[in-house]
Amino acid sequence: MKITDTLQNQFELKELELNSLLEVTQAINNNLPEASLYKIYNFTLRANLSIKKLALYVLQEQESLSEQWECKTNFGTNTSFDKVSLPQHFLPIQKISYVRDLDEPSLFGEFDILIPVLHKERVLALVFVSGLKKDIDASSTQTGTTFIQALSNIIIVAIENKKLARRQLAQEAIRKEMEIAQQVQQFLFPKNLPRQPGLSVEASYVPHYSVGGDYYDFIQLTTNYFLVCIADVSGKGIPAALLMSNFQAALRTIARQTMNLKEIVNELNYQVMQSANGENFITFFAAIFDKESRKLLYINAGHIPPLLIYQNQVTQLDQGTVMLGSFQPLPFLNQGVIYDLDDFLLFAYTDGLTETFNANEEEFGIERLEQLLTQQASSELPSLHQEIFDTLTEFNGGKEYDDDITFLSVRVDTSQLMQG
Template identity: 30%
Template sequence: MEQTNKQQTKLQEENIRLKTAVEELSILNDIATVITSTQSLEKIIELIVNSCIKHLRVEQGAVMLLEEQDTEKPFQTMIRKQEVSANILPYRFDAQLTGWMLKNKAPLLVNDIKSDDRFRYIDDIEWPFKTLLSVPISLKGKMIGLLTVVNKKSDSGFSKDDQRLLSIIAAQSAHVLENARLLKQEQALLQMEEEIRLAKEIQLNILPKEIPSVEDYDIYAINIPAKEVGGDYFDFIKLPDGKIAFCLGDITGKGLSAAMLMANLQATLRGQAFIQKSISEIVKNSNLLLFNSTDSNRFATLFFGTLDFSKHIVTYCNAGHDSPIHISGENVFTLTAGGTLLGCFESAEYEEAIKGIEPNELIVIYTDGVTEAMNEKNEVFSEEKLLEVINANRKASAKELTDIIINEVKNHSANTPQFDDITLMIIKRVG
């Protein structure tokens, strides 16, 4: 009789084990079917969390993926899902959990959070979490994230069987999560490359196709874009009264948004210049347009002027731009009159100034991509070095001087990548 009871008990245990195994296989099959039905990283994570909430009978779940480049916050919580509780895992709770998991790289099962020493720093706050189970998501021995569930819907809390099941789910999900993440990164890279292509196309299309030929003057300008297109821009505009308008600007930011803002600024300046408004008024109106049509973190520096080559007079306004250099004999002047950069203050006022230009004098206008070019020692090219190069080659033609400056900048930063556009304009009176 006793032997029969033992056999029955053993049979019942085996049946329970088999039933549990079948249930686990069914759960894993359901999860596998669901997470392989999409390539979206966010959707895959959401489906994993939903399955865990359903099959482990918990109130809330979360997947946190490891962000290797972020040492301050190494985990990025992608999806949190609650079945009944509107509360989410608070940041300090996240910090305790992720810190422990990063250090131990092992499952964490806690059935009384408040009395657990690992979370002692959060006793002073009313927490809606009583129980917790978290397992690492690992791939090829490397931890890539966490799978966490909280508040088991039973008085007994989480069991070792729950831990085993969650670990199996994490292991099965690892490859899918990593593939989806790599796909997302690839898609982001392709999108970035397309934006860079469009930005370069916009920049190329708005730059002037030719440099104006003006009697008694030698004029040249060049733009060398960085790999990630910045917001440098220059232009020449032939005005109805015979003068030549010229400008050089630098838009904050990079990429497509900077290129589009650059195109808007060009259209604004060209439209106003043809109406024959004063220089200061043109700049003031451009500032108002940028202020009203862009985000608060978007602005531009601008040097805008006109050349009256019959009277040899330059009228200009400098809106927060690097001060152009005017070489006059042995004297060096900087063209600073104007006002603040564009797009910062709605009611900003601007002034204009007039400079005469004599034979053999020149004006060099540039962006910070020239003076702030960095070498391996984190030393900038500098305004002093630029002035030194100009003075040593002041007899060169506008193009020759431009080429010399560009070569000096490239030699200075030979072993470092070009992070910013390099833009340069030279106006030299030769007669």
């Protein structure tokens, strides 16, 4: 009779455990949130095994390399273990063990058994329990620890899968965002740059990420006047792309209304302040050339100074104002003027070019760039740009660039241009 009762109890316990696992599986299939799964886990163990004390520690994924363990459920203990850090000496445990054999006298001494939860030989969770029979080899206790281990594994792996699914959705959202930003950015750049007798324009753009914050443009204002510009917006991704898109639209609209550079820059600064609310800024350089008077007007709004190569001399174009979007109105605004330009090369770029580093942490720098441009000043612009990239690659050992790199070259021969 006693043996029959024991078998009956064991059968009922097994049936109870199977029903519990089925309920948990259904809860997982119903896509219940993480907090609800932990509540079901807590209730199932307390109701089915009559466990007196439990603390479940779960490995949390971190952006850094360090691991962090967090107590996700805790009941019946004298200490609130959700406020207690997991001691490091428990982490290597991969088999069911007595706590007293592992722990120095500490708060965890009120538990009897430690049950590790593994997935593909990696410990995902540690379950501290008290209330099962002391004899860890007894069949009933083995049944209890096995059930706890199985239930914990199901719950933890399900939560890990939910996290993985969330990460995949987030990555897909980021991919879509970057795809949209790329499309927006492609519309910013002029499709056709002039290559005609007396006027040649070439641009190169290499984003550090799939979407950068650089912009360049060429606008033929009238028969005698054209405008070239380069800009760099703070920030990346869709916000930067949208801000620069608004900036380009504003520039092209204003340039149809006036050729006064000061008016253009003041209005652009106002537009950036309105669009970015002071959270982003834009460095900007714009120049207008009058082929009839051979005069170049320019304003540099906080941008790295472009270089003018004329009669074997290099001039940095640094007259202007502060970056756009920082102050309204602009605190000062100076316009640079260069007269009597016949045959010249204007080279504008973003700081990713000169701030490329080699293996010795040396910066490419303005001096190397000026020397290269002086030597190659008479080269065709596509060849010049290729030479710049080849020199940069040799300098940094072929590593990926640390920032966006954009440069714009404008070569003018006034004698040929006037004939056109």
